[in-house]
Amino acid sequence: MDLLSRLLHRDGLMLVIDKPAGVPVHRGPKGGPSLEDAFDQLRFGLPRAPALAHRLDKDTSGCLVLGRHRKALERLGKLFKSGRISKTYWAVVEGGPEAEEGEIDLALGRLDAARGWWMQPDPMGLPSRTSWRVLGRSPDAALTFIEFTPHTGRTHQIRVHSQAMGWPILGDPVYGSGRREGSPPLHLHARAIAIPMQESKGPVSVEAPAPAHMREAMAACGWREDGNVAQDLPKAPEALKLAD
Structure with a gap:
């Protein structure tokens, strides 16, 4: 696997790569x-x-952060644990909300020990909060393109929150209709990340381009190759300068 071509950011402390969908991180x-x-x-x-400074699910694509040495990994670990790293995800969901934006505040807990990392809404679980805004909709309202911002870092948080609201992520093999034969892959992409690695400098901000497997569904919701939709979709990222 060629990871050099997927490098989005490089400095003396960390790397950010564009993780391909369908490959486990470890x-x-x-x-x-x-x-x-x-x-x-x-x-x-x-x-x-x-x-690895954190992980993404096997079927999730996008920004993945790596620490280049022990001290960098310790710093990154503290930033992720304290919630100081800002993360933005793109997803295409089945159906969609009536509103244009909102917040999901729904505690999550493990489904059961036999299911490993599978999660479910649980009033006795850990507090979990996700903001969202609609970036586009398909004309038949069958699909909605949504930007998610998780404020906590629970396992499968966006996937469970989206399913609990009645609009599961397209192709989700655990919480949606992706179990069916011939289903599309999971349409969840770690679009952007902002890392305040050094207190004396502003955060390092990195964006991953739209993945190939999501582009058709995104286009059905109004996304275009130039990175715009009718509802103020942020412009596609420019190439990032790589510097040690």
Whole structure:
């Protein structure tokens, strides 16, 4: 796997890559290929390969942060844990909300021990909050293109919150209709991330371009290749300068 071509940001402390959908970030209990297998490509002269600062689900694409050494990973870990890292996701959902924006405040807990990381709304679970705004809708109202901003970092938070509102993410194999044969892949993309890595500087902001597997559904909701839709979709990112 060529990760050099998917590099979005590089400095002396961290890297941000555009994770492809369908590839797990690390080896699971059953083994098999993972993104970590290719991290040695990203050493850029350092004695060790970078390591994951957080994770994305196997079927989620977009911004994935790697720490280049131990101190950087410790700093990133604290920032993620304290909620100081801002994350933005793009998703195409089945159906959609009537409003143009809103917030989901719904505690989440594990479905059951046998289901591993599967989650469900649970009033006794951990507080979970997600903001959202509509970026476009298909003419037949079958699909809606939504920008999600999670304010907490629960497992599968956006996927469960979206399903609980009655508009599951298109292609979700766990919480939506993606279990059916011939279903599309999960339409969830980690669009942007802002990392206040150094107190003396502004946050490092990185954006990942729209993934190929989501473009058709996004276009059905009004998205265009130039990055615009009728409802003020942010412009597509310019190429980021890579600097040590």
